[in-house]
Amino acid sequence: MMLYNLVMRCYAMGIGLLALWNTKVRKLRDGQRETLVRLNDGWWKDIVAPKDLIWIHCASLGEFEMAKPIAAALQAASSQRHILFTFFSPSGYEHSKLELNQSKAYLPLDRPGSAKRCLAQWNPSAVIFIRYDFWYHFIQQTLHRNTPCYALGVSLTPHHWLFKSLGKPWLTLLKELNAIGVINPKMQQIAIEQGLTNTFVFGDTKFNRAVERTLQPSSLPLPLQNWLTQKPTLILGSAWQPEIDLILQFFQKNPEILSHGQILIAPHNINTSFCEAIQKHCLEKIKTNALRFSECSNTIPPTTQILILDTIGHLAESYRFGSIAIIGGAFGKGLHNTIEAAAFGLPLIFGPNHQKFPEAEQFIQAGCGFSVSNQSEFDQTLLNLFQSYIPNQTHPLGVVAQSVAQNQKADINAFCERLS
Numbered sequence: 001m002m003l004y005n006l007v008m009r010c011y012a013m014g015i016g017l018l019a020l021w022n023t024k025v026r027k028l029r030d031g032q033r034e035t036l037v038r039l040n041d042g043w044w045k046d047i048v049a050p051k052d053l054i055w056i057h058c059a060s061l062g063e064f065e066m067a068k069p070i071a072a073a074l075q076a077a078s079s080q081r082h083i084l085f086t087f088f089s090p091s092g093y094e095h096s097k098l099e100l101n102q103s104k105a106y107l108p109l110d111r112p113g114s115a116k117r118c119l120a121q122w123n124p125s126a127v128i129f130i131r132y133d134f135w136y137h138f139i140q141q142t143l144h145r146n147t148p149c150y151a152l153g154v155s156l157t158p159h160h161w162l163f164k165s166l167g168k169p170w171l172t173l174l175k176e177l178n179a180i181g182v183i184n185p186k187m188q189q190i191a192i193e194q195g196l197t198n199t200f201v202f203g204d205t206k207f208n209r210a211v212e213r214t215l216q217p218s219s220l221p222l223p224l225q226n227w228l229t230q231k232p233t234l235i236l237g238s239a240w241q242p243e244i245d246l247i248l249q250f251f252q253k254n255p256e257i258l259s260h261g262q263i264l265i266a267p268h269n270i271n272t273s274f275c276e277a278i279q280k281h282c283l284e285k286i287k288t289n290a291l292r293f294s295e296c297s298n299t300i301p302p303t304t305q306i307l308i309l310d311t312i313g314h315l316a317e318s319y320r321f322g323s324i325a326i327i328g329g330a331f332g333k334g335l336h337n338t339i340e341a342a343a344f345g346l347p348l349i350f351g352p353n354h355q356k357f358p359e360a361e362q363f364i365q366a367g368c369g370f371s372v373s374n375q376s377e378f379d380q381t382l383l384n385l386f387q388s389y390i391p392n393q394t395h396p397l398g399v400v401a402q403s404v405a406q407n408q409k410a411d412i413n414a415f416c417e418r419l420s
Contacts, residue, residue, distance in 0.1 A: 031106030
């Protein structure tokens with residue numbers, strides 16, 4: 001622990017130095033300072049301290065989205081509950097939208113003194129760490145206070161850092177948690193083999209949120225919805241250049257297929273220069289004009305065969321009206337969200353770098369997700385999916401994807417019963 005504490009000190013110095021010219025780091029530093037000031041002044045100085053506070057720590061926005069249905073269920077079980085979300089990332093803190101009786105704060109760096117002060121003033125009735133952000137001193141102090149402590153949505157592999165020599169102090173600590181909710185039975189078996197006998201299969205709340213979205217009415221702008229429903233639509237979600245190149249080369253070889261459908265390209269990078277480059281490549285490679293959605297005012301011409309979705313917040317809902325999805329990111333650093341498309345009944349194609357995303361392996365094993373490494377594999381996979389598609393019906397493999405999404409939902413109610 002001496003080395004870890006030294007790292008925390010050096011890390012604090014690094015944040016202070018980088019904050020001089022990096023805006024994101026400055027927000028983190030200022031947010032952590034604000035938390036410390038509130039602790040000095042008295043956390044509940046200006047408001048009445050809640051009688052039943054549950055503290056949920058989320059590293060960033062993705063973990064917050066995972067935590068939202070958990071928080072909603074906990075508050076539905078007791079109207080007196082207040083949820084305190086803490087964050088390490090500015091993107092999580094700034095973009096998280098809170099509900100009634102919820103608050104948020106930056107979590108100070110993991111030091112014994114900070115942990116003790118936070119726990120003393122927050123006085124939570126339970127603590128939940130989402131996914132993988134295991135701050136040693138905060139967990140240790142929680143256990144020292146005999147406060148129920150859980151980790152949920154935990155993803156484990158045989159080579160996880162917890163199971164290496166440097167992770168042993170954390171592994172020992174996690175064995176003392178009340179329970180650790182892992183994503184699937186395979187991970188539970190890995191955990192048990194490493195001595196984490198306090199694990200249970202919780203599931204993945206990303207599936208809960210995705211399935212819940214399918215039950216709500218469409219929130220898409222009407223012009224976009226009308227365009228999506230006029231023909232079978234191939235959707236490139238969170239696409240980078242490799243996925244765009246693959247699809248354009250495919251339609252160079254198979255132009256007749258495009259005449260029976262249309263393509264929605266939702267690039268991960270929506271800046272103007274990148275979207276204009278996509279338009280240029282579409283014209284050069286497959287002789288097709290691509291329109292940008294931001295340039296369409298009240299209508300999208302029905303003859304539009306390729307639409308570039310250069311807006312934020314419309315992709316997940318667009319899958320509702322899609323036929324097949326190609327998900328970006330896995331030819332680079334990592335796969336983007338596959339669950340949203342699967343929940344709406346779309347078979348999935350993605351690149352080879354998906355090892356850190358257990359849901360991808362679940363889709364592959366179920367036969368509704370396909371990992372491809374090159375143009376030849378991509379062409380054959382997409383051609384097979386087109387050939388098995390029946391117009392105006394959910395793709396047969398999309399039905400399988402929907403079933404996987406439904407079955408992998410987290411059992412949030414069962415967890416809430418643990419706290420009751």
